[in-house]
Amino acid sequence: MTMTPTELRVSKDRRVLTITFDDGARYALPSEMLRVLSPSAEVKGHGPGQAVTVPGKRNVEIMTVEAAGNYAVRIGFDDMHDSGIYTWSYLRELGENGDRLFADYERELDEKGMTRDRAERPR
Template identity: 85%
Template sequence: MTAPTELRVSKDRKTLTVTFEDDARFALSAEMLRVLSPSAEVKGHGPGQAVTVPGKRNVEIISVEPAGNYAVRIGFDDMHDTGIYTWTYLRELGENGDDMFAAYEQELKEKGMTRDRLERPR
């Protein structure tokens, strides 16, 4: 997999647009990138350990840093920044992200969770 030719964070910090050499371009939402993070915190350390992360509808991207020549580390405003997004994974999210996000939404529903952040009582 070749590196993207461009990575661009939108002004509102809610979308990362990834463009590849073959002119494939994908607009990936910050929420999708966060809840489908390849980090151990989300994926777990082994089979069956994945965690469903609720309440990230309004998360924003605060940083995109190179990780070698094969990936980027994306930081979010909820302080999550341990996911290393390989070029292959970014392409997979672009091509299959709608289905992956639909599965995430189904998991939320099954677990009685929501995409909205719970407000703490004052």
């Protein structure tokens, strides 16, 4: 399977990153999904069981997309998170499996009493 993108485009409202691969596959990735499923250590942790559930990011916007070598991009968000390096293969995985991964994220939020709209737990 090929993993080379031919186009990356951020929507005018800064809420969707569209990526097109050289095999014709094209995915529209919402900014919220990119943010909460960031491959950064801040979100994924440094080892098994250290992942963090990130609430309150429904309205997050993409501020920057910068090349990271020829294999990835670093995405900066308006909440100042910018430490994730999104490889082409990870972006493809999000394109192919994003609906399931985001549904898992929403279940985690619910189980932890968190929401997509609020960064804190309700009191």
